[in-house]
Amino acid sequence: MSGAKLDVVGARELLRRTFPQVDPAFSIVEVGEGTAAITLQPDERHLRPGGTVSGPTLFALVDLAYYVATMSLIGPEPLTVTTNVSINFMRKPSLALLRADARVLKLGRTLSVGDVTLTSEGVDGPVVHAAVTYAVPPSR
Amino acid sequence: MSGAKLDVVGARELLRRTFPQVDPAFSIVEVGEGTAAITLQPDERHLRPGGTVSGPTLFALVDLAYYVATMSLIGPEPLTVTTNVSINFMRKPSLALLRADARVLKLGRTLSVGDVTLTSEGVDGPVVHAAVTYAVPPSR
Amino acid sequence: MSGAKLDVVGARELLRRTFPQVDPAFSIVEVGEGTAAITLQPDERHLRPGGTVSGPTLFALVDLAYYVATMSLIGPEPLTVTTNVSINFMRKPSLALLRADARVLKLGRTLSVGDVTLTSEGVDGPVVHAAVTYAVPPSR
Amino acid sequence: MSGAKLDVVGARELLRRTFPQVDPAFSIVEVGEGTAAITLQPDERHLRPGGTVSGPTLFALVDLAYYVATMSLIGPEPLTVTTNVSINFMRKPSLALLRADARVLKLGRTLSVGDVTLTSEGVDGPVVHAAVTYAVPPSR
Numbered sequence: 103m104s105g106a107k108l109d110v111v112g113a114r115e116l117l118r119r120t121f122p123q124v125d126p127a128f129s130i131v132e133v134g135e136g137t138a139a140i141t142l143q144p145d146e147r148h149l150r151p152g153g154t155v156s157g158p159t160l161f162a163l164v165d166l167a168y169y170v171a172t173m174s175l176i177g178p179e180p181l182t183v184t185t186n187v188s189i190n191f192m193r194k195p196s197l198a199l200l201r202a203d204a205r206v207l208k209l210g211r212t213l214s215v216g217d218v219t220l221t222s223e224g225v226d227g228p229v230v231h232a233a234v235t236y237a238v239p240p241s242r
Numbered sequence: 243m244s245g246a247k248l249d250v251v252g253a254r255e256l257l258r259r260t261f262p263q264v265d266p267a268f269s270i271v272e273v274g275e276g277t278a279a280i281t282l283q284p285d286e287r288h289l290r291p292g293g294t295v296s297g298p299t300l301f302a303l304v305d306l307a308y309y310v311a312t313m314s315l316i317g318p319e320p321l322t323v324t325t326n327v328s329i330n331f332m333r334k335p336s337l338a339l340l341r342a343d344a345r346v347l348k349l350g351r352t353l354s355v356g357d358v359t360l361t362s363e364g365v366d367g368p369v370v371h372a373a374v375t376y377a378v379p380p381s382r
Numbered sequence: 383m384s385g386a387k388l389d390v391v392g393a394r395e396l397l398r399r400t401f402p403q404v405d406p407a408f409s410i411v412e413v414g415e416g417t418a419a420i421t422l423q424p425d426e427r428h429l430r431p432g433g434t435v436s437g438p439t440l441f442a443l444v445d446l447a448y449y450v451a452t453m454s455l456i457g458p459e460p461l462t463v464t465t466n467v468s469i470n471f472m473r474k475p476s477l478a479l480l481r482a483d484a485r486v487l488k489l490g491r492t493l494s495v496g497d498v499t500l501t502s503e504g505v506d507g508p509v510v511h512a513a514v515t516y517a518v519p520p521s522r
Numbered sequence: 523m524s525g526a527k528l529d530v531v532g533a534r535e536l537l538r539r540t541f542p543q544v545d546p547a548f549s550i551v552e553v554g555e556g557t558a559a560i561t562l563q564p565d566e567r568h569l570r571p572g573g574t575v576s577g578p579t580l581f582a583l584v585d586l587a588y589y590v591a592t593m594s595l596i597g598p599e600p601l602t603v604t605t606n607v608s609i610n611f612m613r614k615p616s617l618a619l620l621r622a623d624a625r626v627l628k629l630g631r632t633l634s635v636g637d638v639t640l641t642s643e644g645v646d647g648p649v650v651h652a653a654v655t656y657a658v659p660p661s662r
Contacts, residue, residue, distance in 0.1 A: 188608035
């Protein structure tokens with residue numbers, strides 16, 4: 103691969119255009135060739151009782167990070183959709199900054215397969231690890 | 243098992259108490275011994291562009307349905323947490339009523355393992371299937 | 383669907399031809415439209431210490447049952463390959479007859495998605511549950 | 523953690539004692555604190571038609587590597603059992619040396635959660651990636 107098809111600025115623009123309803127607290131901070139990092143500063147809306155970040159919020163972060171990592175390889179492709187996520191919840195995140203690091207392990211003709219690791223400031227070790235598969239348009 | 247430890251009314255009350263922030267559009271419609279059904283009438287807040295229900299919304303429905311199915315066997319246990327969800331997105335849901343049917347396949351000393359199937363009115367075949375594991379408190 | 387593209391006899395023949403090395407103790411006992419059942423009478427070769435059936439043996443049974451269930455819909459397609467298996471080990475199987483029941487939940491253009499449940503004679507409740515995805519040739 | 527509870531020699535001995543039937547072609551080559559590497563030189567017994575390594579063989583390699591990685595943290599614990607494996611098959615391995623690298627991401631009171639990456643000599647990029655969960659004895 104000779105270079106990523108998206109940079110941070112391009113990825114933010116793509117996101118604003120294709121997912122206008124994405125929580126503006128989600129911030130794309132890095133985009134490489136088949137990698138992406140997204141952060142979230144959780145607030146009240148992302149919590150469940152006990153003051154921990156909700157499962158759907160963590161899922162959304164995983165899903166979005168992997169979407170951007172895939173886009174970095176194939177460019178903007180609106181027909182790209184999640185087919186499988188196997189997500190392990192390992193530690194309770196704190197209320198501090200969350201960061202999702204996604205990497206594509208295999209970009210095939212119709213599937214993008216990889217994983218995402220979530221870390222939480224002040225928590226030792228990853229809080230979430232997920233294996234992710236997206237279907238990508240074959241004729242690209 | 244001689245009977246469910248929760249009925250629909252008890253489950254709704256438990257949910258209101260333990261997850262006050264759960265979307266009120268989510269409705270518990272059935273609770274059995276190790277089974278539960280939840281419905282959602284999706285509206286604008288649940289959609290992503292292209293007019294389909296968002297992944298995090300579908301995940302939330304899966305997670306909640308399995309939580310209630312587990313509670314039906316062990317009663318209200320605030321320390322019950324999701325450890326793994328392997329979710330397959332199979333068909334695009336319509337904007338009509340979504341229904342999640344959860345069943346516990348194994349309630350062990352520390353884990354509850356089962357699956358959830360999501361159907362969407364007017365769509366032929368399930369839209370989502372997920373294998374789910376929750377950690378349950380051992381001393382119950 | 384107007385009918386399965388394979389019956390039990392056809393499936394056994396296909397298996398003998400395409401997987402001559404499959405353990406002859408594996409027996410195809412039912413084939414429907416998108417469903418299949420395989421049994422295994424475990425012997426010494428399938429056990430690990432403690433006298434329980436080994437994980438790879440249970441995996442092989444899941445994989446084969448889902449392969450046959452998919453073939454029942456698309457006919458013999460040598461290029462069909464497993465892409466994801468999320469397998470939950472729930473109960474210790476006995477040394478009696480094991481049975482795998484596979485069902486296709488969605489046959490798409492390039493993916494077959496479904497699940498497999500394993501039961502063991504004399505054991506109450508399923509011993510294994512797996513969500514399975516196969517890649518199928520698009521031009522069929 | 524002040525050090526691994528097993529080294530390569532100890533791990534090989536443990537394996538010979540607890541899993542005497544493990545394929546002698548599987549070789550433990552590295553053991554760290556929460557990490558392990560296993561290699562396999564595939565031969566005829568590990569292949570399926572088309573000359574590729576069979577799914578159950580790849581599963582066995584994943585499972586064993588993760589078992590050793592967990593043992594490196596808790597020492598020999600015969601009651602440790604696989605509860606979930608979500609395995610993605612990404613590339614066709616060659617017939618050359620296979621290597622499984624396992625790492626524990628979280629060792630909790632009752633669960634060990636991590637992942638395993640398989641590489642194949644001469645193949646660019648991982649051939650298999652799996653998220654793995656083992657149940658470990660709580661009273662250790």
